[in-house]
Amino acid sequence: MTPEEQELIMGLAVGLGNGPTRTLDEVLAHFGESDGEALALRLLRDAMERQDADDVEMALILHAAAGASVEEFLEPLTELFPADWHRDHEDIVRMLGRLRSPRTVPTLALATHWVPEHLEWDENRALAVKAIWALGAIPGPEAQESLEALRDDENEIIRENALKQLARRGEL
Template sequence: MEGGQAMTPEEQDLVMGLVFVPGEGRTHTLDEVLAHFGESDGGVLALRLLRDAMERRDAGEVEMAVIVHAAAGASEQEFLEPLIELSRADWHTRHEDVVRLLGKLRSPRTVPALAEAARWVPEYLDWDENRALAVKALWALGAIPGAEAREALEGFRDDENEIIRESALKQLARRGEF
């Protein structure tokens, strides 16, 4: 796979082999994947795959990059800016995964993106009355230390949607700030 080119089905199968399947385990090792792509560092490969997927607006390959990232145990910090960008992109359907990864960072730099994700309902989630994306974003905000995250949560205390309002209040209570 050259930079910018789509992954072949064989390469996607190779990466999917990193996923642990109960009763089967993994069918490939990180070393096999790294060797195939000519990389020695899983975090570097994951970031390269993520940037290539974003350039091509390929949601399936965003998932491949996330799988390599998880298998490599790479630092989330390297993914911070691309993930913030992905949280706002309307060309994919992995917003809940992106919000979950942003939440794991616990970085104050993610607060604006998470607050935006809590308010935004992508077209493909229009049916979701439970507002799962918003709830995940609010949980992520609840885990971020500092005044900026608290203020973002407080901004949802009077939200017209009961699920969002209750989730924000739960997070403020969890933080001991309610």
């Protein structure tokens, strides 16, 4: 993606105190597309193939602006999550959490323990906390087992959040 195309897509993002400066129709017209979800998926797959962190971010911005479903993005997002060459791990966990699908449990469980290099500074373990809360919203035994495995975790933040989710689910 060219810097101009990245700037165009960034115009879809809502900044601090500012609304979008571009419309989805403008972006779609530029790319010669009519379906924002299809374009976002194509751009995401292309960024993954090239391992381009900036273009991953652009694809996720476009995904949000297009109001695209996460279901169509499940496979590439779960494939992308453990890659250490991008910076969108928290966004991926948030998106997978919206699905509330047992199919996301392995990726969310990984997110409770793995700390990408760019998040090593975060003593509050925001990525893990987001993953735990996402697991808490997923029905079924897979999510339950993942949360139970965290109830005795050595990290207090992880342990407390897992216990909160188990209590919320009525499993304590």
